[in-house]
Amino acid sequence: MLYFITFFDFSVMSGDADTNSFVIWTRISAYRPVSVLYEVAEDSLFNKIVKSGEVKTDSSRDWTVKVLISGLSSGKTYYYRFKYNNVYSPIGKTITLPRSTNKFKIAILSCQHFSENYFWSYKYLLEDSVDIIVFLGDFIYEYSVYRNPRRPDPTPYANDLSTYRAKYRLYYTDPYLKEALRNIPIYVIWDDHEVVNDYSGKTMKYYNPRRLIDAYRAFFEYVPIRDNDSFRIYRSFNIGNLVEVFLIDGRQYRDEMVCRPTFNPRDNCYKMAFSEGRTMLGKEQKEWLISGVLNSKSKWKFVANNVMIMDMFKDNKPLNVDQWDGYYAEKKEFLCKIKNVKNVIFGTGDTHVFYFGEVLCDKKRVAYEVITAGVSSPSGLKALSDTILRQNPHIKFMNAEYRGYVRLDFYNDSLNVYFFGTDEVGNRVLLRKEKILSD
Ligand SMILES: [Fe+2]
Known part of the structure; x- marks a missing residue:
């Protein structure tokens, strides 16, 4: 039997964008402390990744993940995703505000x-x-x-x-x-x-x-x-x-x-x-x-x-x-x-x-x-x-x-x-x- 496993039941979202930063968010459906990878790219195929890193989450924040991504260019569209246990989240799309x-x-x-x-x-x-x-x-x-x-x-x-x-x-x-x-x-x-x-x-x-x-x-x-x-x-x-x-x-x-x-x-x-x-x-x-x-x-x-x-x-x-x-x-x-x-x-x-x-x-x-x-x-x-x-x-x-x-x-x-x-x-x-x- 083939099982599809998703750890990202709540998809992804972004907010509070300014000219060079924004917040990205997701939640992992997990039951123990976990490490989550994130990637931010200029293209939806993630060929041009501009930011990436790892964050931890656990029960103390109900497995929510929130990362402030900064040092970006203004007035641009960006794509982002998370990865946990070799499974990727849906791809999110967001912007930085224009100057x-x-x-x-x-x-x-x-x-x-x-x-x-x-x-x-x-x-x-x-x-x-x-x-x-x-x-x-x-x-x-x-x-x-x-x-x-x-x-x-x-x-x-x-x-x-x-x-x-x-x-x-x-x-x-x-x-x-x-x-x-x-x-x-x-x-x-x-x-x-x-x-x-x-x-x-x-x-x-x-x-x-x-x-x-x-x-x-x-x-x-x-x-x-x-x-x-x-x-x-x-x-x-x-x-x-x-x-x-x-x-x-x-x-x-x-x-x-x-x-x-x-x-x-x-x-x-x-x-x-x-x-x-x-x-x-x-x-x-x-x-x-x-x-x-x-x-x-x-x-x-x-x-x-x-x-x-x-x-x-x-x-x-x-x-x-x-x-x-x-x-x-x-x-x-x-x-x-x-x-x-x-x-x-x-x-x-x-x-x-x-x-x-x-x-x-x-x-x-x-x-x-x-x-x-x-x-x-x-x-x-x-x-x-x-x-x-x-x-x-x-x-x-x-x-x-x-x-x-x-x-x-x-x-x-x-x-x-x-x-x-x-x-x-x-x-x-x-x-x-x-x-x-x-x-
Ligand atoms: Fe109301």
């Missing part, structure tokens, strides 16, 4: 709930030939849908290291995700469900530090993000002088929610949302972000943002205090400080709804916000759409019907934004196109 360019395509995705549906959005990213994927949070969900799941999630509720790891392993079985991430580098920020719904890192640290650390550790093991000692995920990348991407962390350093439930807050509990001194970003990140945006030399300043920053009010109160509206004073301070910076775009996830609109400081537009629906997480906001649009005139477009993703094509003189919906069985429909001219 100069006048066109760049970014897909933004968020909220992929495994048991809610297949991850159809990824299916179209290769067809769209996007340069990079920016994932805005809810890369996994700690819980699964038990009633009529679209596909079963056999893993338990995640609340410690082994159960968080199991979620990533499950999510990485999605065929569309696998194929896209084998070919396109991804830049991921977390939102709440990588830990638990609507959490604040500051308060988690106080009442359940182990759970927080376990969740963050599993994220760093499984996501092709650059490692560091402090679970820092806010970072920035330059795509020539065309776009600077600022990826932010709206969870780890935020103060506790002003009230719960955070959606449609009862009574007057939302009033604290306007009080001074409350933070979402934390002091260090806030200073980093403001000075980064103020001093950026790029045409477009693209902020990869967890939760909606446009005001969203209903009957004169914030509709969702888990969003930036729950940290209103800090939001105002941030937006008013960057009001003279041109061409700032926020790309946001979290809400499972498509939106497009204007971000304001003192009623004047300082930026546009593009919000993507979930890859698979559904929305319950359709019934409120008319009310939201009527009461928030700065919100120009809203679609709570479709899941999907958004593609942003950046040029020197304009930015084209395509809102793509995917239906229950994965057909794609263009819901809206926006053309933003650069100032």
Whole structure:
């Protein structure tokens, strides 16, 4: 009998590419400490290998393998693969960022709930030939849908290291995700469900530090993000002088929610949302972000943002205090400080709804916000759409019907934004196109 042995059940992926380096990732299906070889080449036949080496992995990192490959040329396509026990992994393809360019395509995705549906959005990213994927949070969900799941999630509720790891392993079985991430580098920020719904890192640290650390550790093991000692995920990348991407962390350093439930807050509990001194970003990140945006030399300043920053009010109160509206004073301070910076775009996830609109400081537009629906997480906001649009005139477009993703094509003189919906069985429909001219 002939057996096909694969040690690479989770394929390969890459991420956090800059002009001369990127992270490559895989996981070995093994049960003892192992050594893994890696090779990076300029061609898919691996005739021109430019980097190679050996790394070890074992149970301490759940047999995940992550290598930062550096010293590469800018603006190039590279191929990479791993080898263990004489078996090669699938071949991955990735890029280094260009030092100069006048066109760049970014897909933004968020909220992929495994048991809610297949991850159809990824299916179209290769067809769209996007340069990079920016994932805005809810890369996994700690819980699964038990009633009529679209596909079963056999893993338990995640609340410690082994159960968080199991979620990533499950999510990485999605065929569309696998194929896209084998070919396109991804830049991921977390939102709440990588830990638990609507959490604040500051308060988690106080009442359940182990759970927080376990969740963050599993994220760093499984996501092709650059490692560091402090679970820092806010970072920035330059795509020539065309776009600077600022990826932010709206969870780890935020103060506790002003009230719960955070959606449609009862009574007057939302009033604290306007009080001074409350933070979402934390002091260090806030200073980093403001000075980064103020001093950026790029045409477009693209902020990869967890939760909606446009005001969203209903009957004169914030509709969702888990969003930036729950940290209103800090939001105002941030937006008013960057009001003279041109061409700032926020790309946001979290809400499972498509939106497009204007971000304001003192009623004047300082930026546009593009919000993507979930890859698979559904929305319950359709019934409120008319009310939201009527009461928030700065919100120009809203679609709570479709899941999907958004593609942003950046040029020197304009930015084209395509809102793509995917239906229950994965057909794609263009819901809206926006053309933003650069100032
Ligand atoms: Fe979500």
